[in-house]
Amino acid sequence: MEWVTRLQLSKPKMVATDVDGTLIDEHERVTPRTRAAVAALVADGVPFVLATGRPPRWIAPVVDGLGHAPLSVCGNGAVIYDPAADRILHTTTLDAASLAWIADLAERVLPGCGLAAERVGASAHDAATPQFVSSPEYEHAWLNPDDTQVARAEVFAAPAIKMLIRLRGATSADMRAALEPQLQGRADITYSTNNGLIELSAPGITKAAGLALIAERLGVQDSSIVAFGDMPNDVPMLRMAGHGVAMANGHPEAQAAADEITASNSADGVAQVLERWWTS
Secondary structure: OOOOOOOOOOOOOEEEEOHHHHHOOOOOOOOHHHHHHHHHHHHOOOOEEEEOOOOHHHOHHHHHHHOOOOOEEEHHHOEEEEOOOOEEEEEOOEOHHHHHHHHHHHHHHOOOOEEEEEOOOOOOOOOOOOOEEEOOOOOOOOOOOOOEEOOHHHHOOOOEOEEEEEOOOOOHHHHHHHHHHHOOOOOEEEOOOOOOEEEEEOOOOOHHHHHHHHHHHHOOOHHHEEEEEOOHHHHHHHHHOOEEEEOOOOOHHHHHHOOEEOOOHHHOHHHHHHOOOOOO
16 A cells, blocks of 8 residues: 555545544644635535544534534444534434443453443433443543443443443453454444543444445445544444545554555644645
8 A cells, every 4th residue: 555645536425534533633623724625625515524433512622623514423323413403313322231231241351341331312412311421430541521420230221322341551452352252243342542442332333334324315325435534443434435544643453444544633634635626
């Protein structure tokens, strides 16, 4: 694979991108160059989609940075969210029985782990639905000010778009390797950081599955999509798209799945590719 492809690609009919480590820079900002590139493709009538592990309530800062509210695949594919209307359009959840089974399995395979569940309501900040609940043993891999700590059983008392399993001192890759063979197909497992955190969704739910729903809704063929990503949770989407682009700062699995490697997120790697077709 060349570091920067020399292929002359047709203009995409849809662009999809991961957020963290991909669209935004190391300071979690949309740079002026990236904002301008996205604005140009949107002005050209091409759908632009966010595809992220983030829940809907963490989309607003990205919308503010872009100056545009794109349809968003959230929760690694479990949610389709329209930030312009602040409306959840589609969800796929793990039921309470599956969550309880996964919790028991995880605690056997990964002793000392903490458990958390991500839920959604009708909107990004649905006050009627506790959005993120965690067991007392759960330790965040990053700052998360909107956590609600509950008794262990409450973590899996209601359906969730994903279960998060955290084991301090472990790597996410090792955690996945230990747990995945034991899941019996009852959940899809991935990770977006290697800092001892894995994320489980309903079987078949990936960013690719969520993006496919939007593409079907808009009448866009997979072969006409350009997708960007940097971590293992982006791999299905990078493989699904007609042209998958991984970041220079990306995980080896993402780079291996991609058709091209662009510059890093801190060097406007997404914008550098988009500018082949669109300039402000």
